[in-house]
Amino acid sequence: MNLLPYHQLTDFTTEVFQSRGVPESRARTAADALVYGDLVGMRSHGLANLTRLYLPLFESGRVAPAAEPEVLADRGAAVLLDSRKGLGLWAAAEAMDLAVERAGQYGIGMVSVRDATHLGCAGFHAARAVDSGMVGLVASNCGRQRIARPPGGSVAMLGTNPLAAAAPAGPGQAPFVLDMSTTVAPTGKVREAARAGKPIPEGWLQDAEGRWVTDPHALDRGEAFPLFLGGHPETGGYKGYGLALLVEVLAALVPGAGLGPDPDAYAGTGGPSGRDDDIGFFVLAVAPAALRPEQDFTGQAAGLFAALTGSPTLPGTDRVAYPGCREADLRAAALAEGVPVADPLLDELRAVADDLGLKLPEGDRDDR
Ligand SMILES: NC(=O)c1ccc[n+]([C@@H]2O[C@H](COP(=O)([O-])OP(=O)(O)OC[C@H]3O[C@@H](n4cnc5c(N)ncnc54)[C@H](O)[C@@H]3O)[C@@H](O)[C@H]2O)c1
Structure with missing residues (x-):
């Protein structure tokens, strides 16, 4: 795990949003909101969503930057x-x-x-x-x-x-x-497991016939449905x-x-x-x-x-x-x-930084 300094990480994320046309103070609020996920351990909704969700939303015109x-x-x-x-x-x-x-x-x-x-x-x-x-x-x-x-x-x-x-x-x-x-789990947690190559617990997803699904990839194949909190009616x-x-x-x-x-x-x-x-x-x-x-x-x-x-x-x-x-x-x-950032996410952020000519903050390693 890499530990990146919080303020430099939010500065970087602010610049990424600014590069897409979001005005500075709003870009900063958006960066604080996004990095919050990594800061408080809700990584399924943190920086992992930058390249997967938010940048594509700008690219496809589904978000109006200004x-x-x-x-x-x-x-x-x-x-x-x-x-x-x-x-x-x-x-x-x-x-x-x-x-x-x-x-x-x-x-x-x-x-x-x-x-x-x-x-x-x-x-x-x-x-x-x-x-x-x-x-x-x-x-x-x-x-x-x-x-x-x-x-x-x-x-x-x-x-x-x-x-x-x-x-x-x-x-x-x-x-x-x-x-x-x-729902028992948000889609972000299912995708987090898919990226990590790990199965998900029974109880998160069901297939069309109501059988448990533990393969997280089934969600994005359209073969599995998240269950609402509580699971079955009983x-x-x-x-x-x-x-x-x-x-x-x-x-x-x-x-x-x-x-x-x-x-x-x-x-x-x-x-x-x-x-x-x-x-x-x-x-x-x-x-x-x-x-x-x-x-x-x-x-x-x-x-x-x-x-x-x-x-x-x-x-x-x-x-x-x-x-x-x-x-x-x-x-x-x-x-x-420092904010924990796993290697695959660090690589993604590095690619964004290189693409935009930005500097990604240096972090310390923590292999405990
Ligand atoms: N924008 C969207 O469309 C969308 C959709 C779904 C979820 N989300 C976000 O995904 C994030 C993760 O959601 P989730 O359902 O996986 O959350 P979660 O299951 O990790 O946590 C749910 C709640 O349980 C509490 N909790 C869990 N373990 C705890 C413990 N050991 N001690 C004390 N409290 C504990 C947490 O504080 C939290 O309030 C949230 O930020 C949510 O807003 C966003």
């Missing part, structure tokens, strides 16, 4: 934006910043976005609310992409529809950041599916973005169909300080999360953690020692 979002409705606490194919990595961050600003005025701010593109890690955007002492919620549908089947259904209807929530956890404690796909599959539908409603139906479910899909093979264009976002900020003294909220939050981390463990477990703990630890280590 897009300026248009305000379609502004009711103070609720705003509807047309992102005009802006890069989701910065567009979702700006939507959260606007939601936070409105929550500062009204106690709550909701920004609904249509015609956006892939936002990367939803948690990056949700966590921005925590910097202002607020609770953040971010959901994104996958536009018209259909890869996951409803329980009992034979035709793919929805995407992996990510959902994230973040909240302050009091001084000195990692913020609560729940950040997840509403083990809670309707809950994951219901969450994915909630994301579809909040993130796409509310703003009028592209929807997954489509009767035309019935006529196909049942396999994957549609593209993740015209993605919708649901971005919400809640300001507890608008309702009661901020220190009361913060003090109680500190108690809540400390009660969890201080609670007794089972044998073999060091501590009870909550979503956000793992990410905070990995982030602190990566800021101190």
Whole structure:
């Protein structure tokens, strides 16, 4: 593993986005959002997606580099934006910043976005609310992409529809950041396994007949479907599916973005169909300080999360953690020692640097 200095890595990534016509401050936000994946250990949605997802989106014109979002409705606490194919990595961050600003005025701010593109890690955007002492919620549908089947259904209807929530956890404690796909695993993790030449666990993908698939390559061959969280109906599959539908409603139906479910899909093979264009976002900020003294909220939050981390463990477990703990630890280590970048990804980044005449930061080796 190579350890690359965080700030130089984000500078490099900023320059890559700038080379595609993204204005500097937005390119920087997009770089922060993308490198966040590598910083906090969500590598399936980090720099690995630069050459696989984002650069091709620019090349095919599916992202508008200099897009300026248009305000379609502004009711103070609720705003509807047309992102005009802006890069989701910065567009979702700006939507959260606007939601936070409105929550500062009204106690709550909701920004609904249509015609956006892939936002990367939803948690990056949700966590921005925590910097202002607020609770953040971010959901994104996958536009018209259909890869996951409803329980009992034979035709793919929805995407992996990510959902994230973040909240302050009091001084000195990692913020609560729940950040997840509403399928058991996002496609990025399946592709990560495919690149590493490793099988995936049973429970992530099923074939058309409902048998487990452990070959990760089957996903991109169109021969396997991600299962919603919970898996089968008996083990809670309707809950994951219901969450994915909630994301579809909040993130796409509310703003009028592209929807997954489509009767035309019935006529196909049942396999994957549609593209993740015209993605919708649901971005919400809640300001507890608008309702009661901020220190009361913060003090109680500190108690809540400390009660969890201080609670007794089972044998073999060091501590009870909550979503956000793992990410905070990995982030602190990566800021101190460098961001972990595996050799194949380093080669890809080097090729991008050579192509654009940019300098990729030097890293240290860590072969522990
Ligand atoms: N943009 C998109 O279309 C899209 C689609 C799907 C997923 N994603 C992103 O993919 C990323 C990965 O999603 P995922 O579902 O694989 O996440 P994951 O399974 O790695 O983690 C899910 C949640 O569980 C928590 N968690 C897991 N292990 C933990 C532990 N040991 N201790 C404490 N908390 C723990 C994490 O903090 C996280 O909040 C996310 O950033 C998500 O937003 C994006």
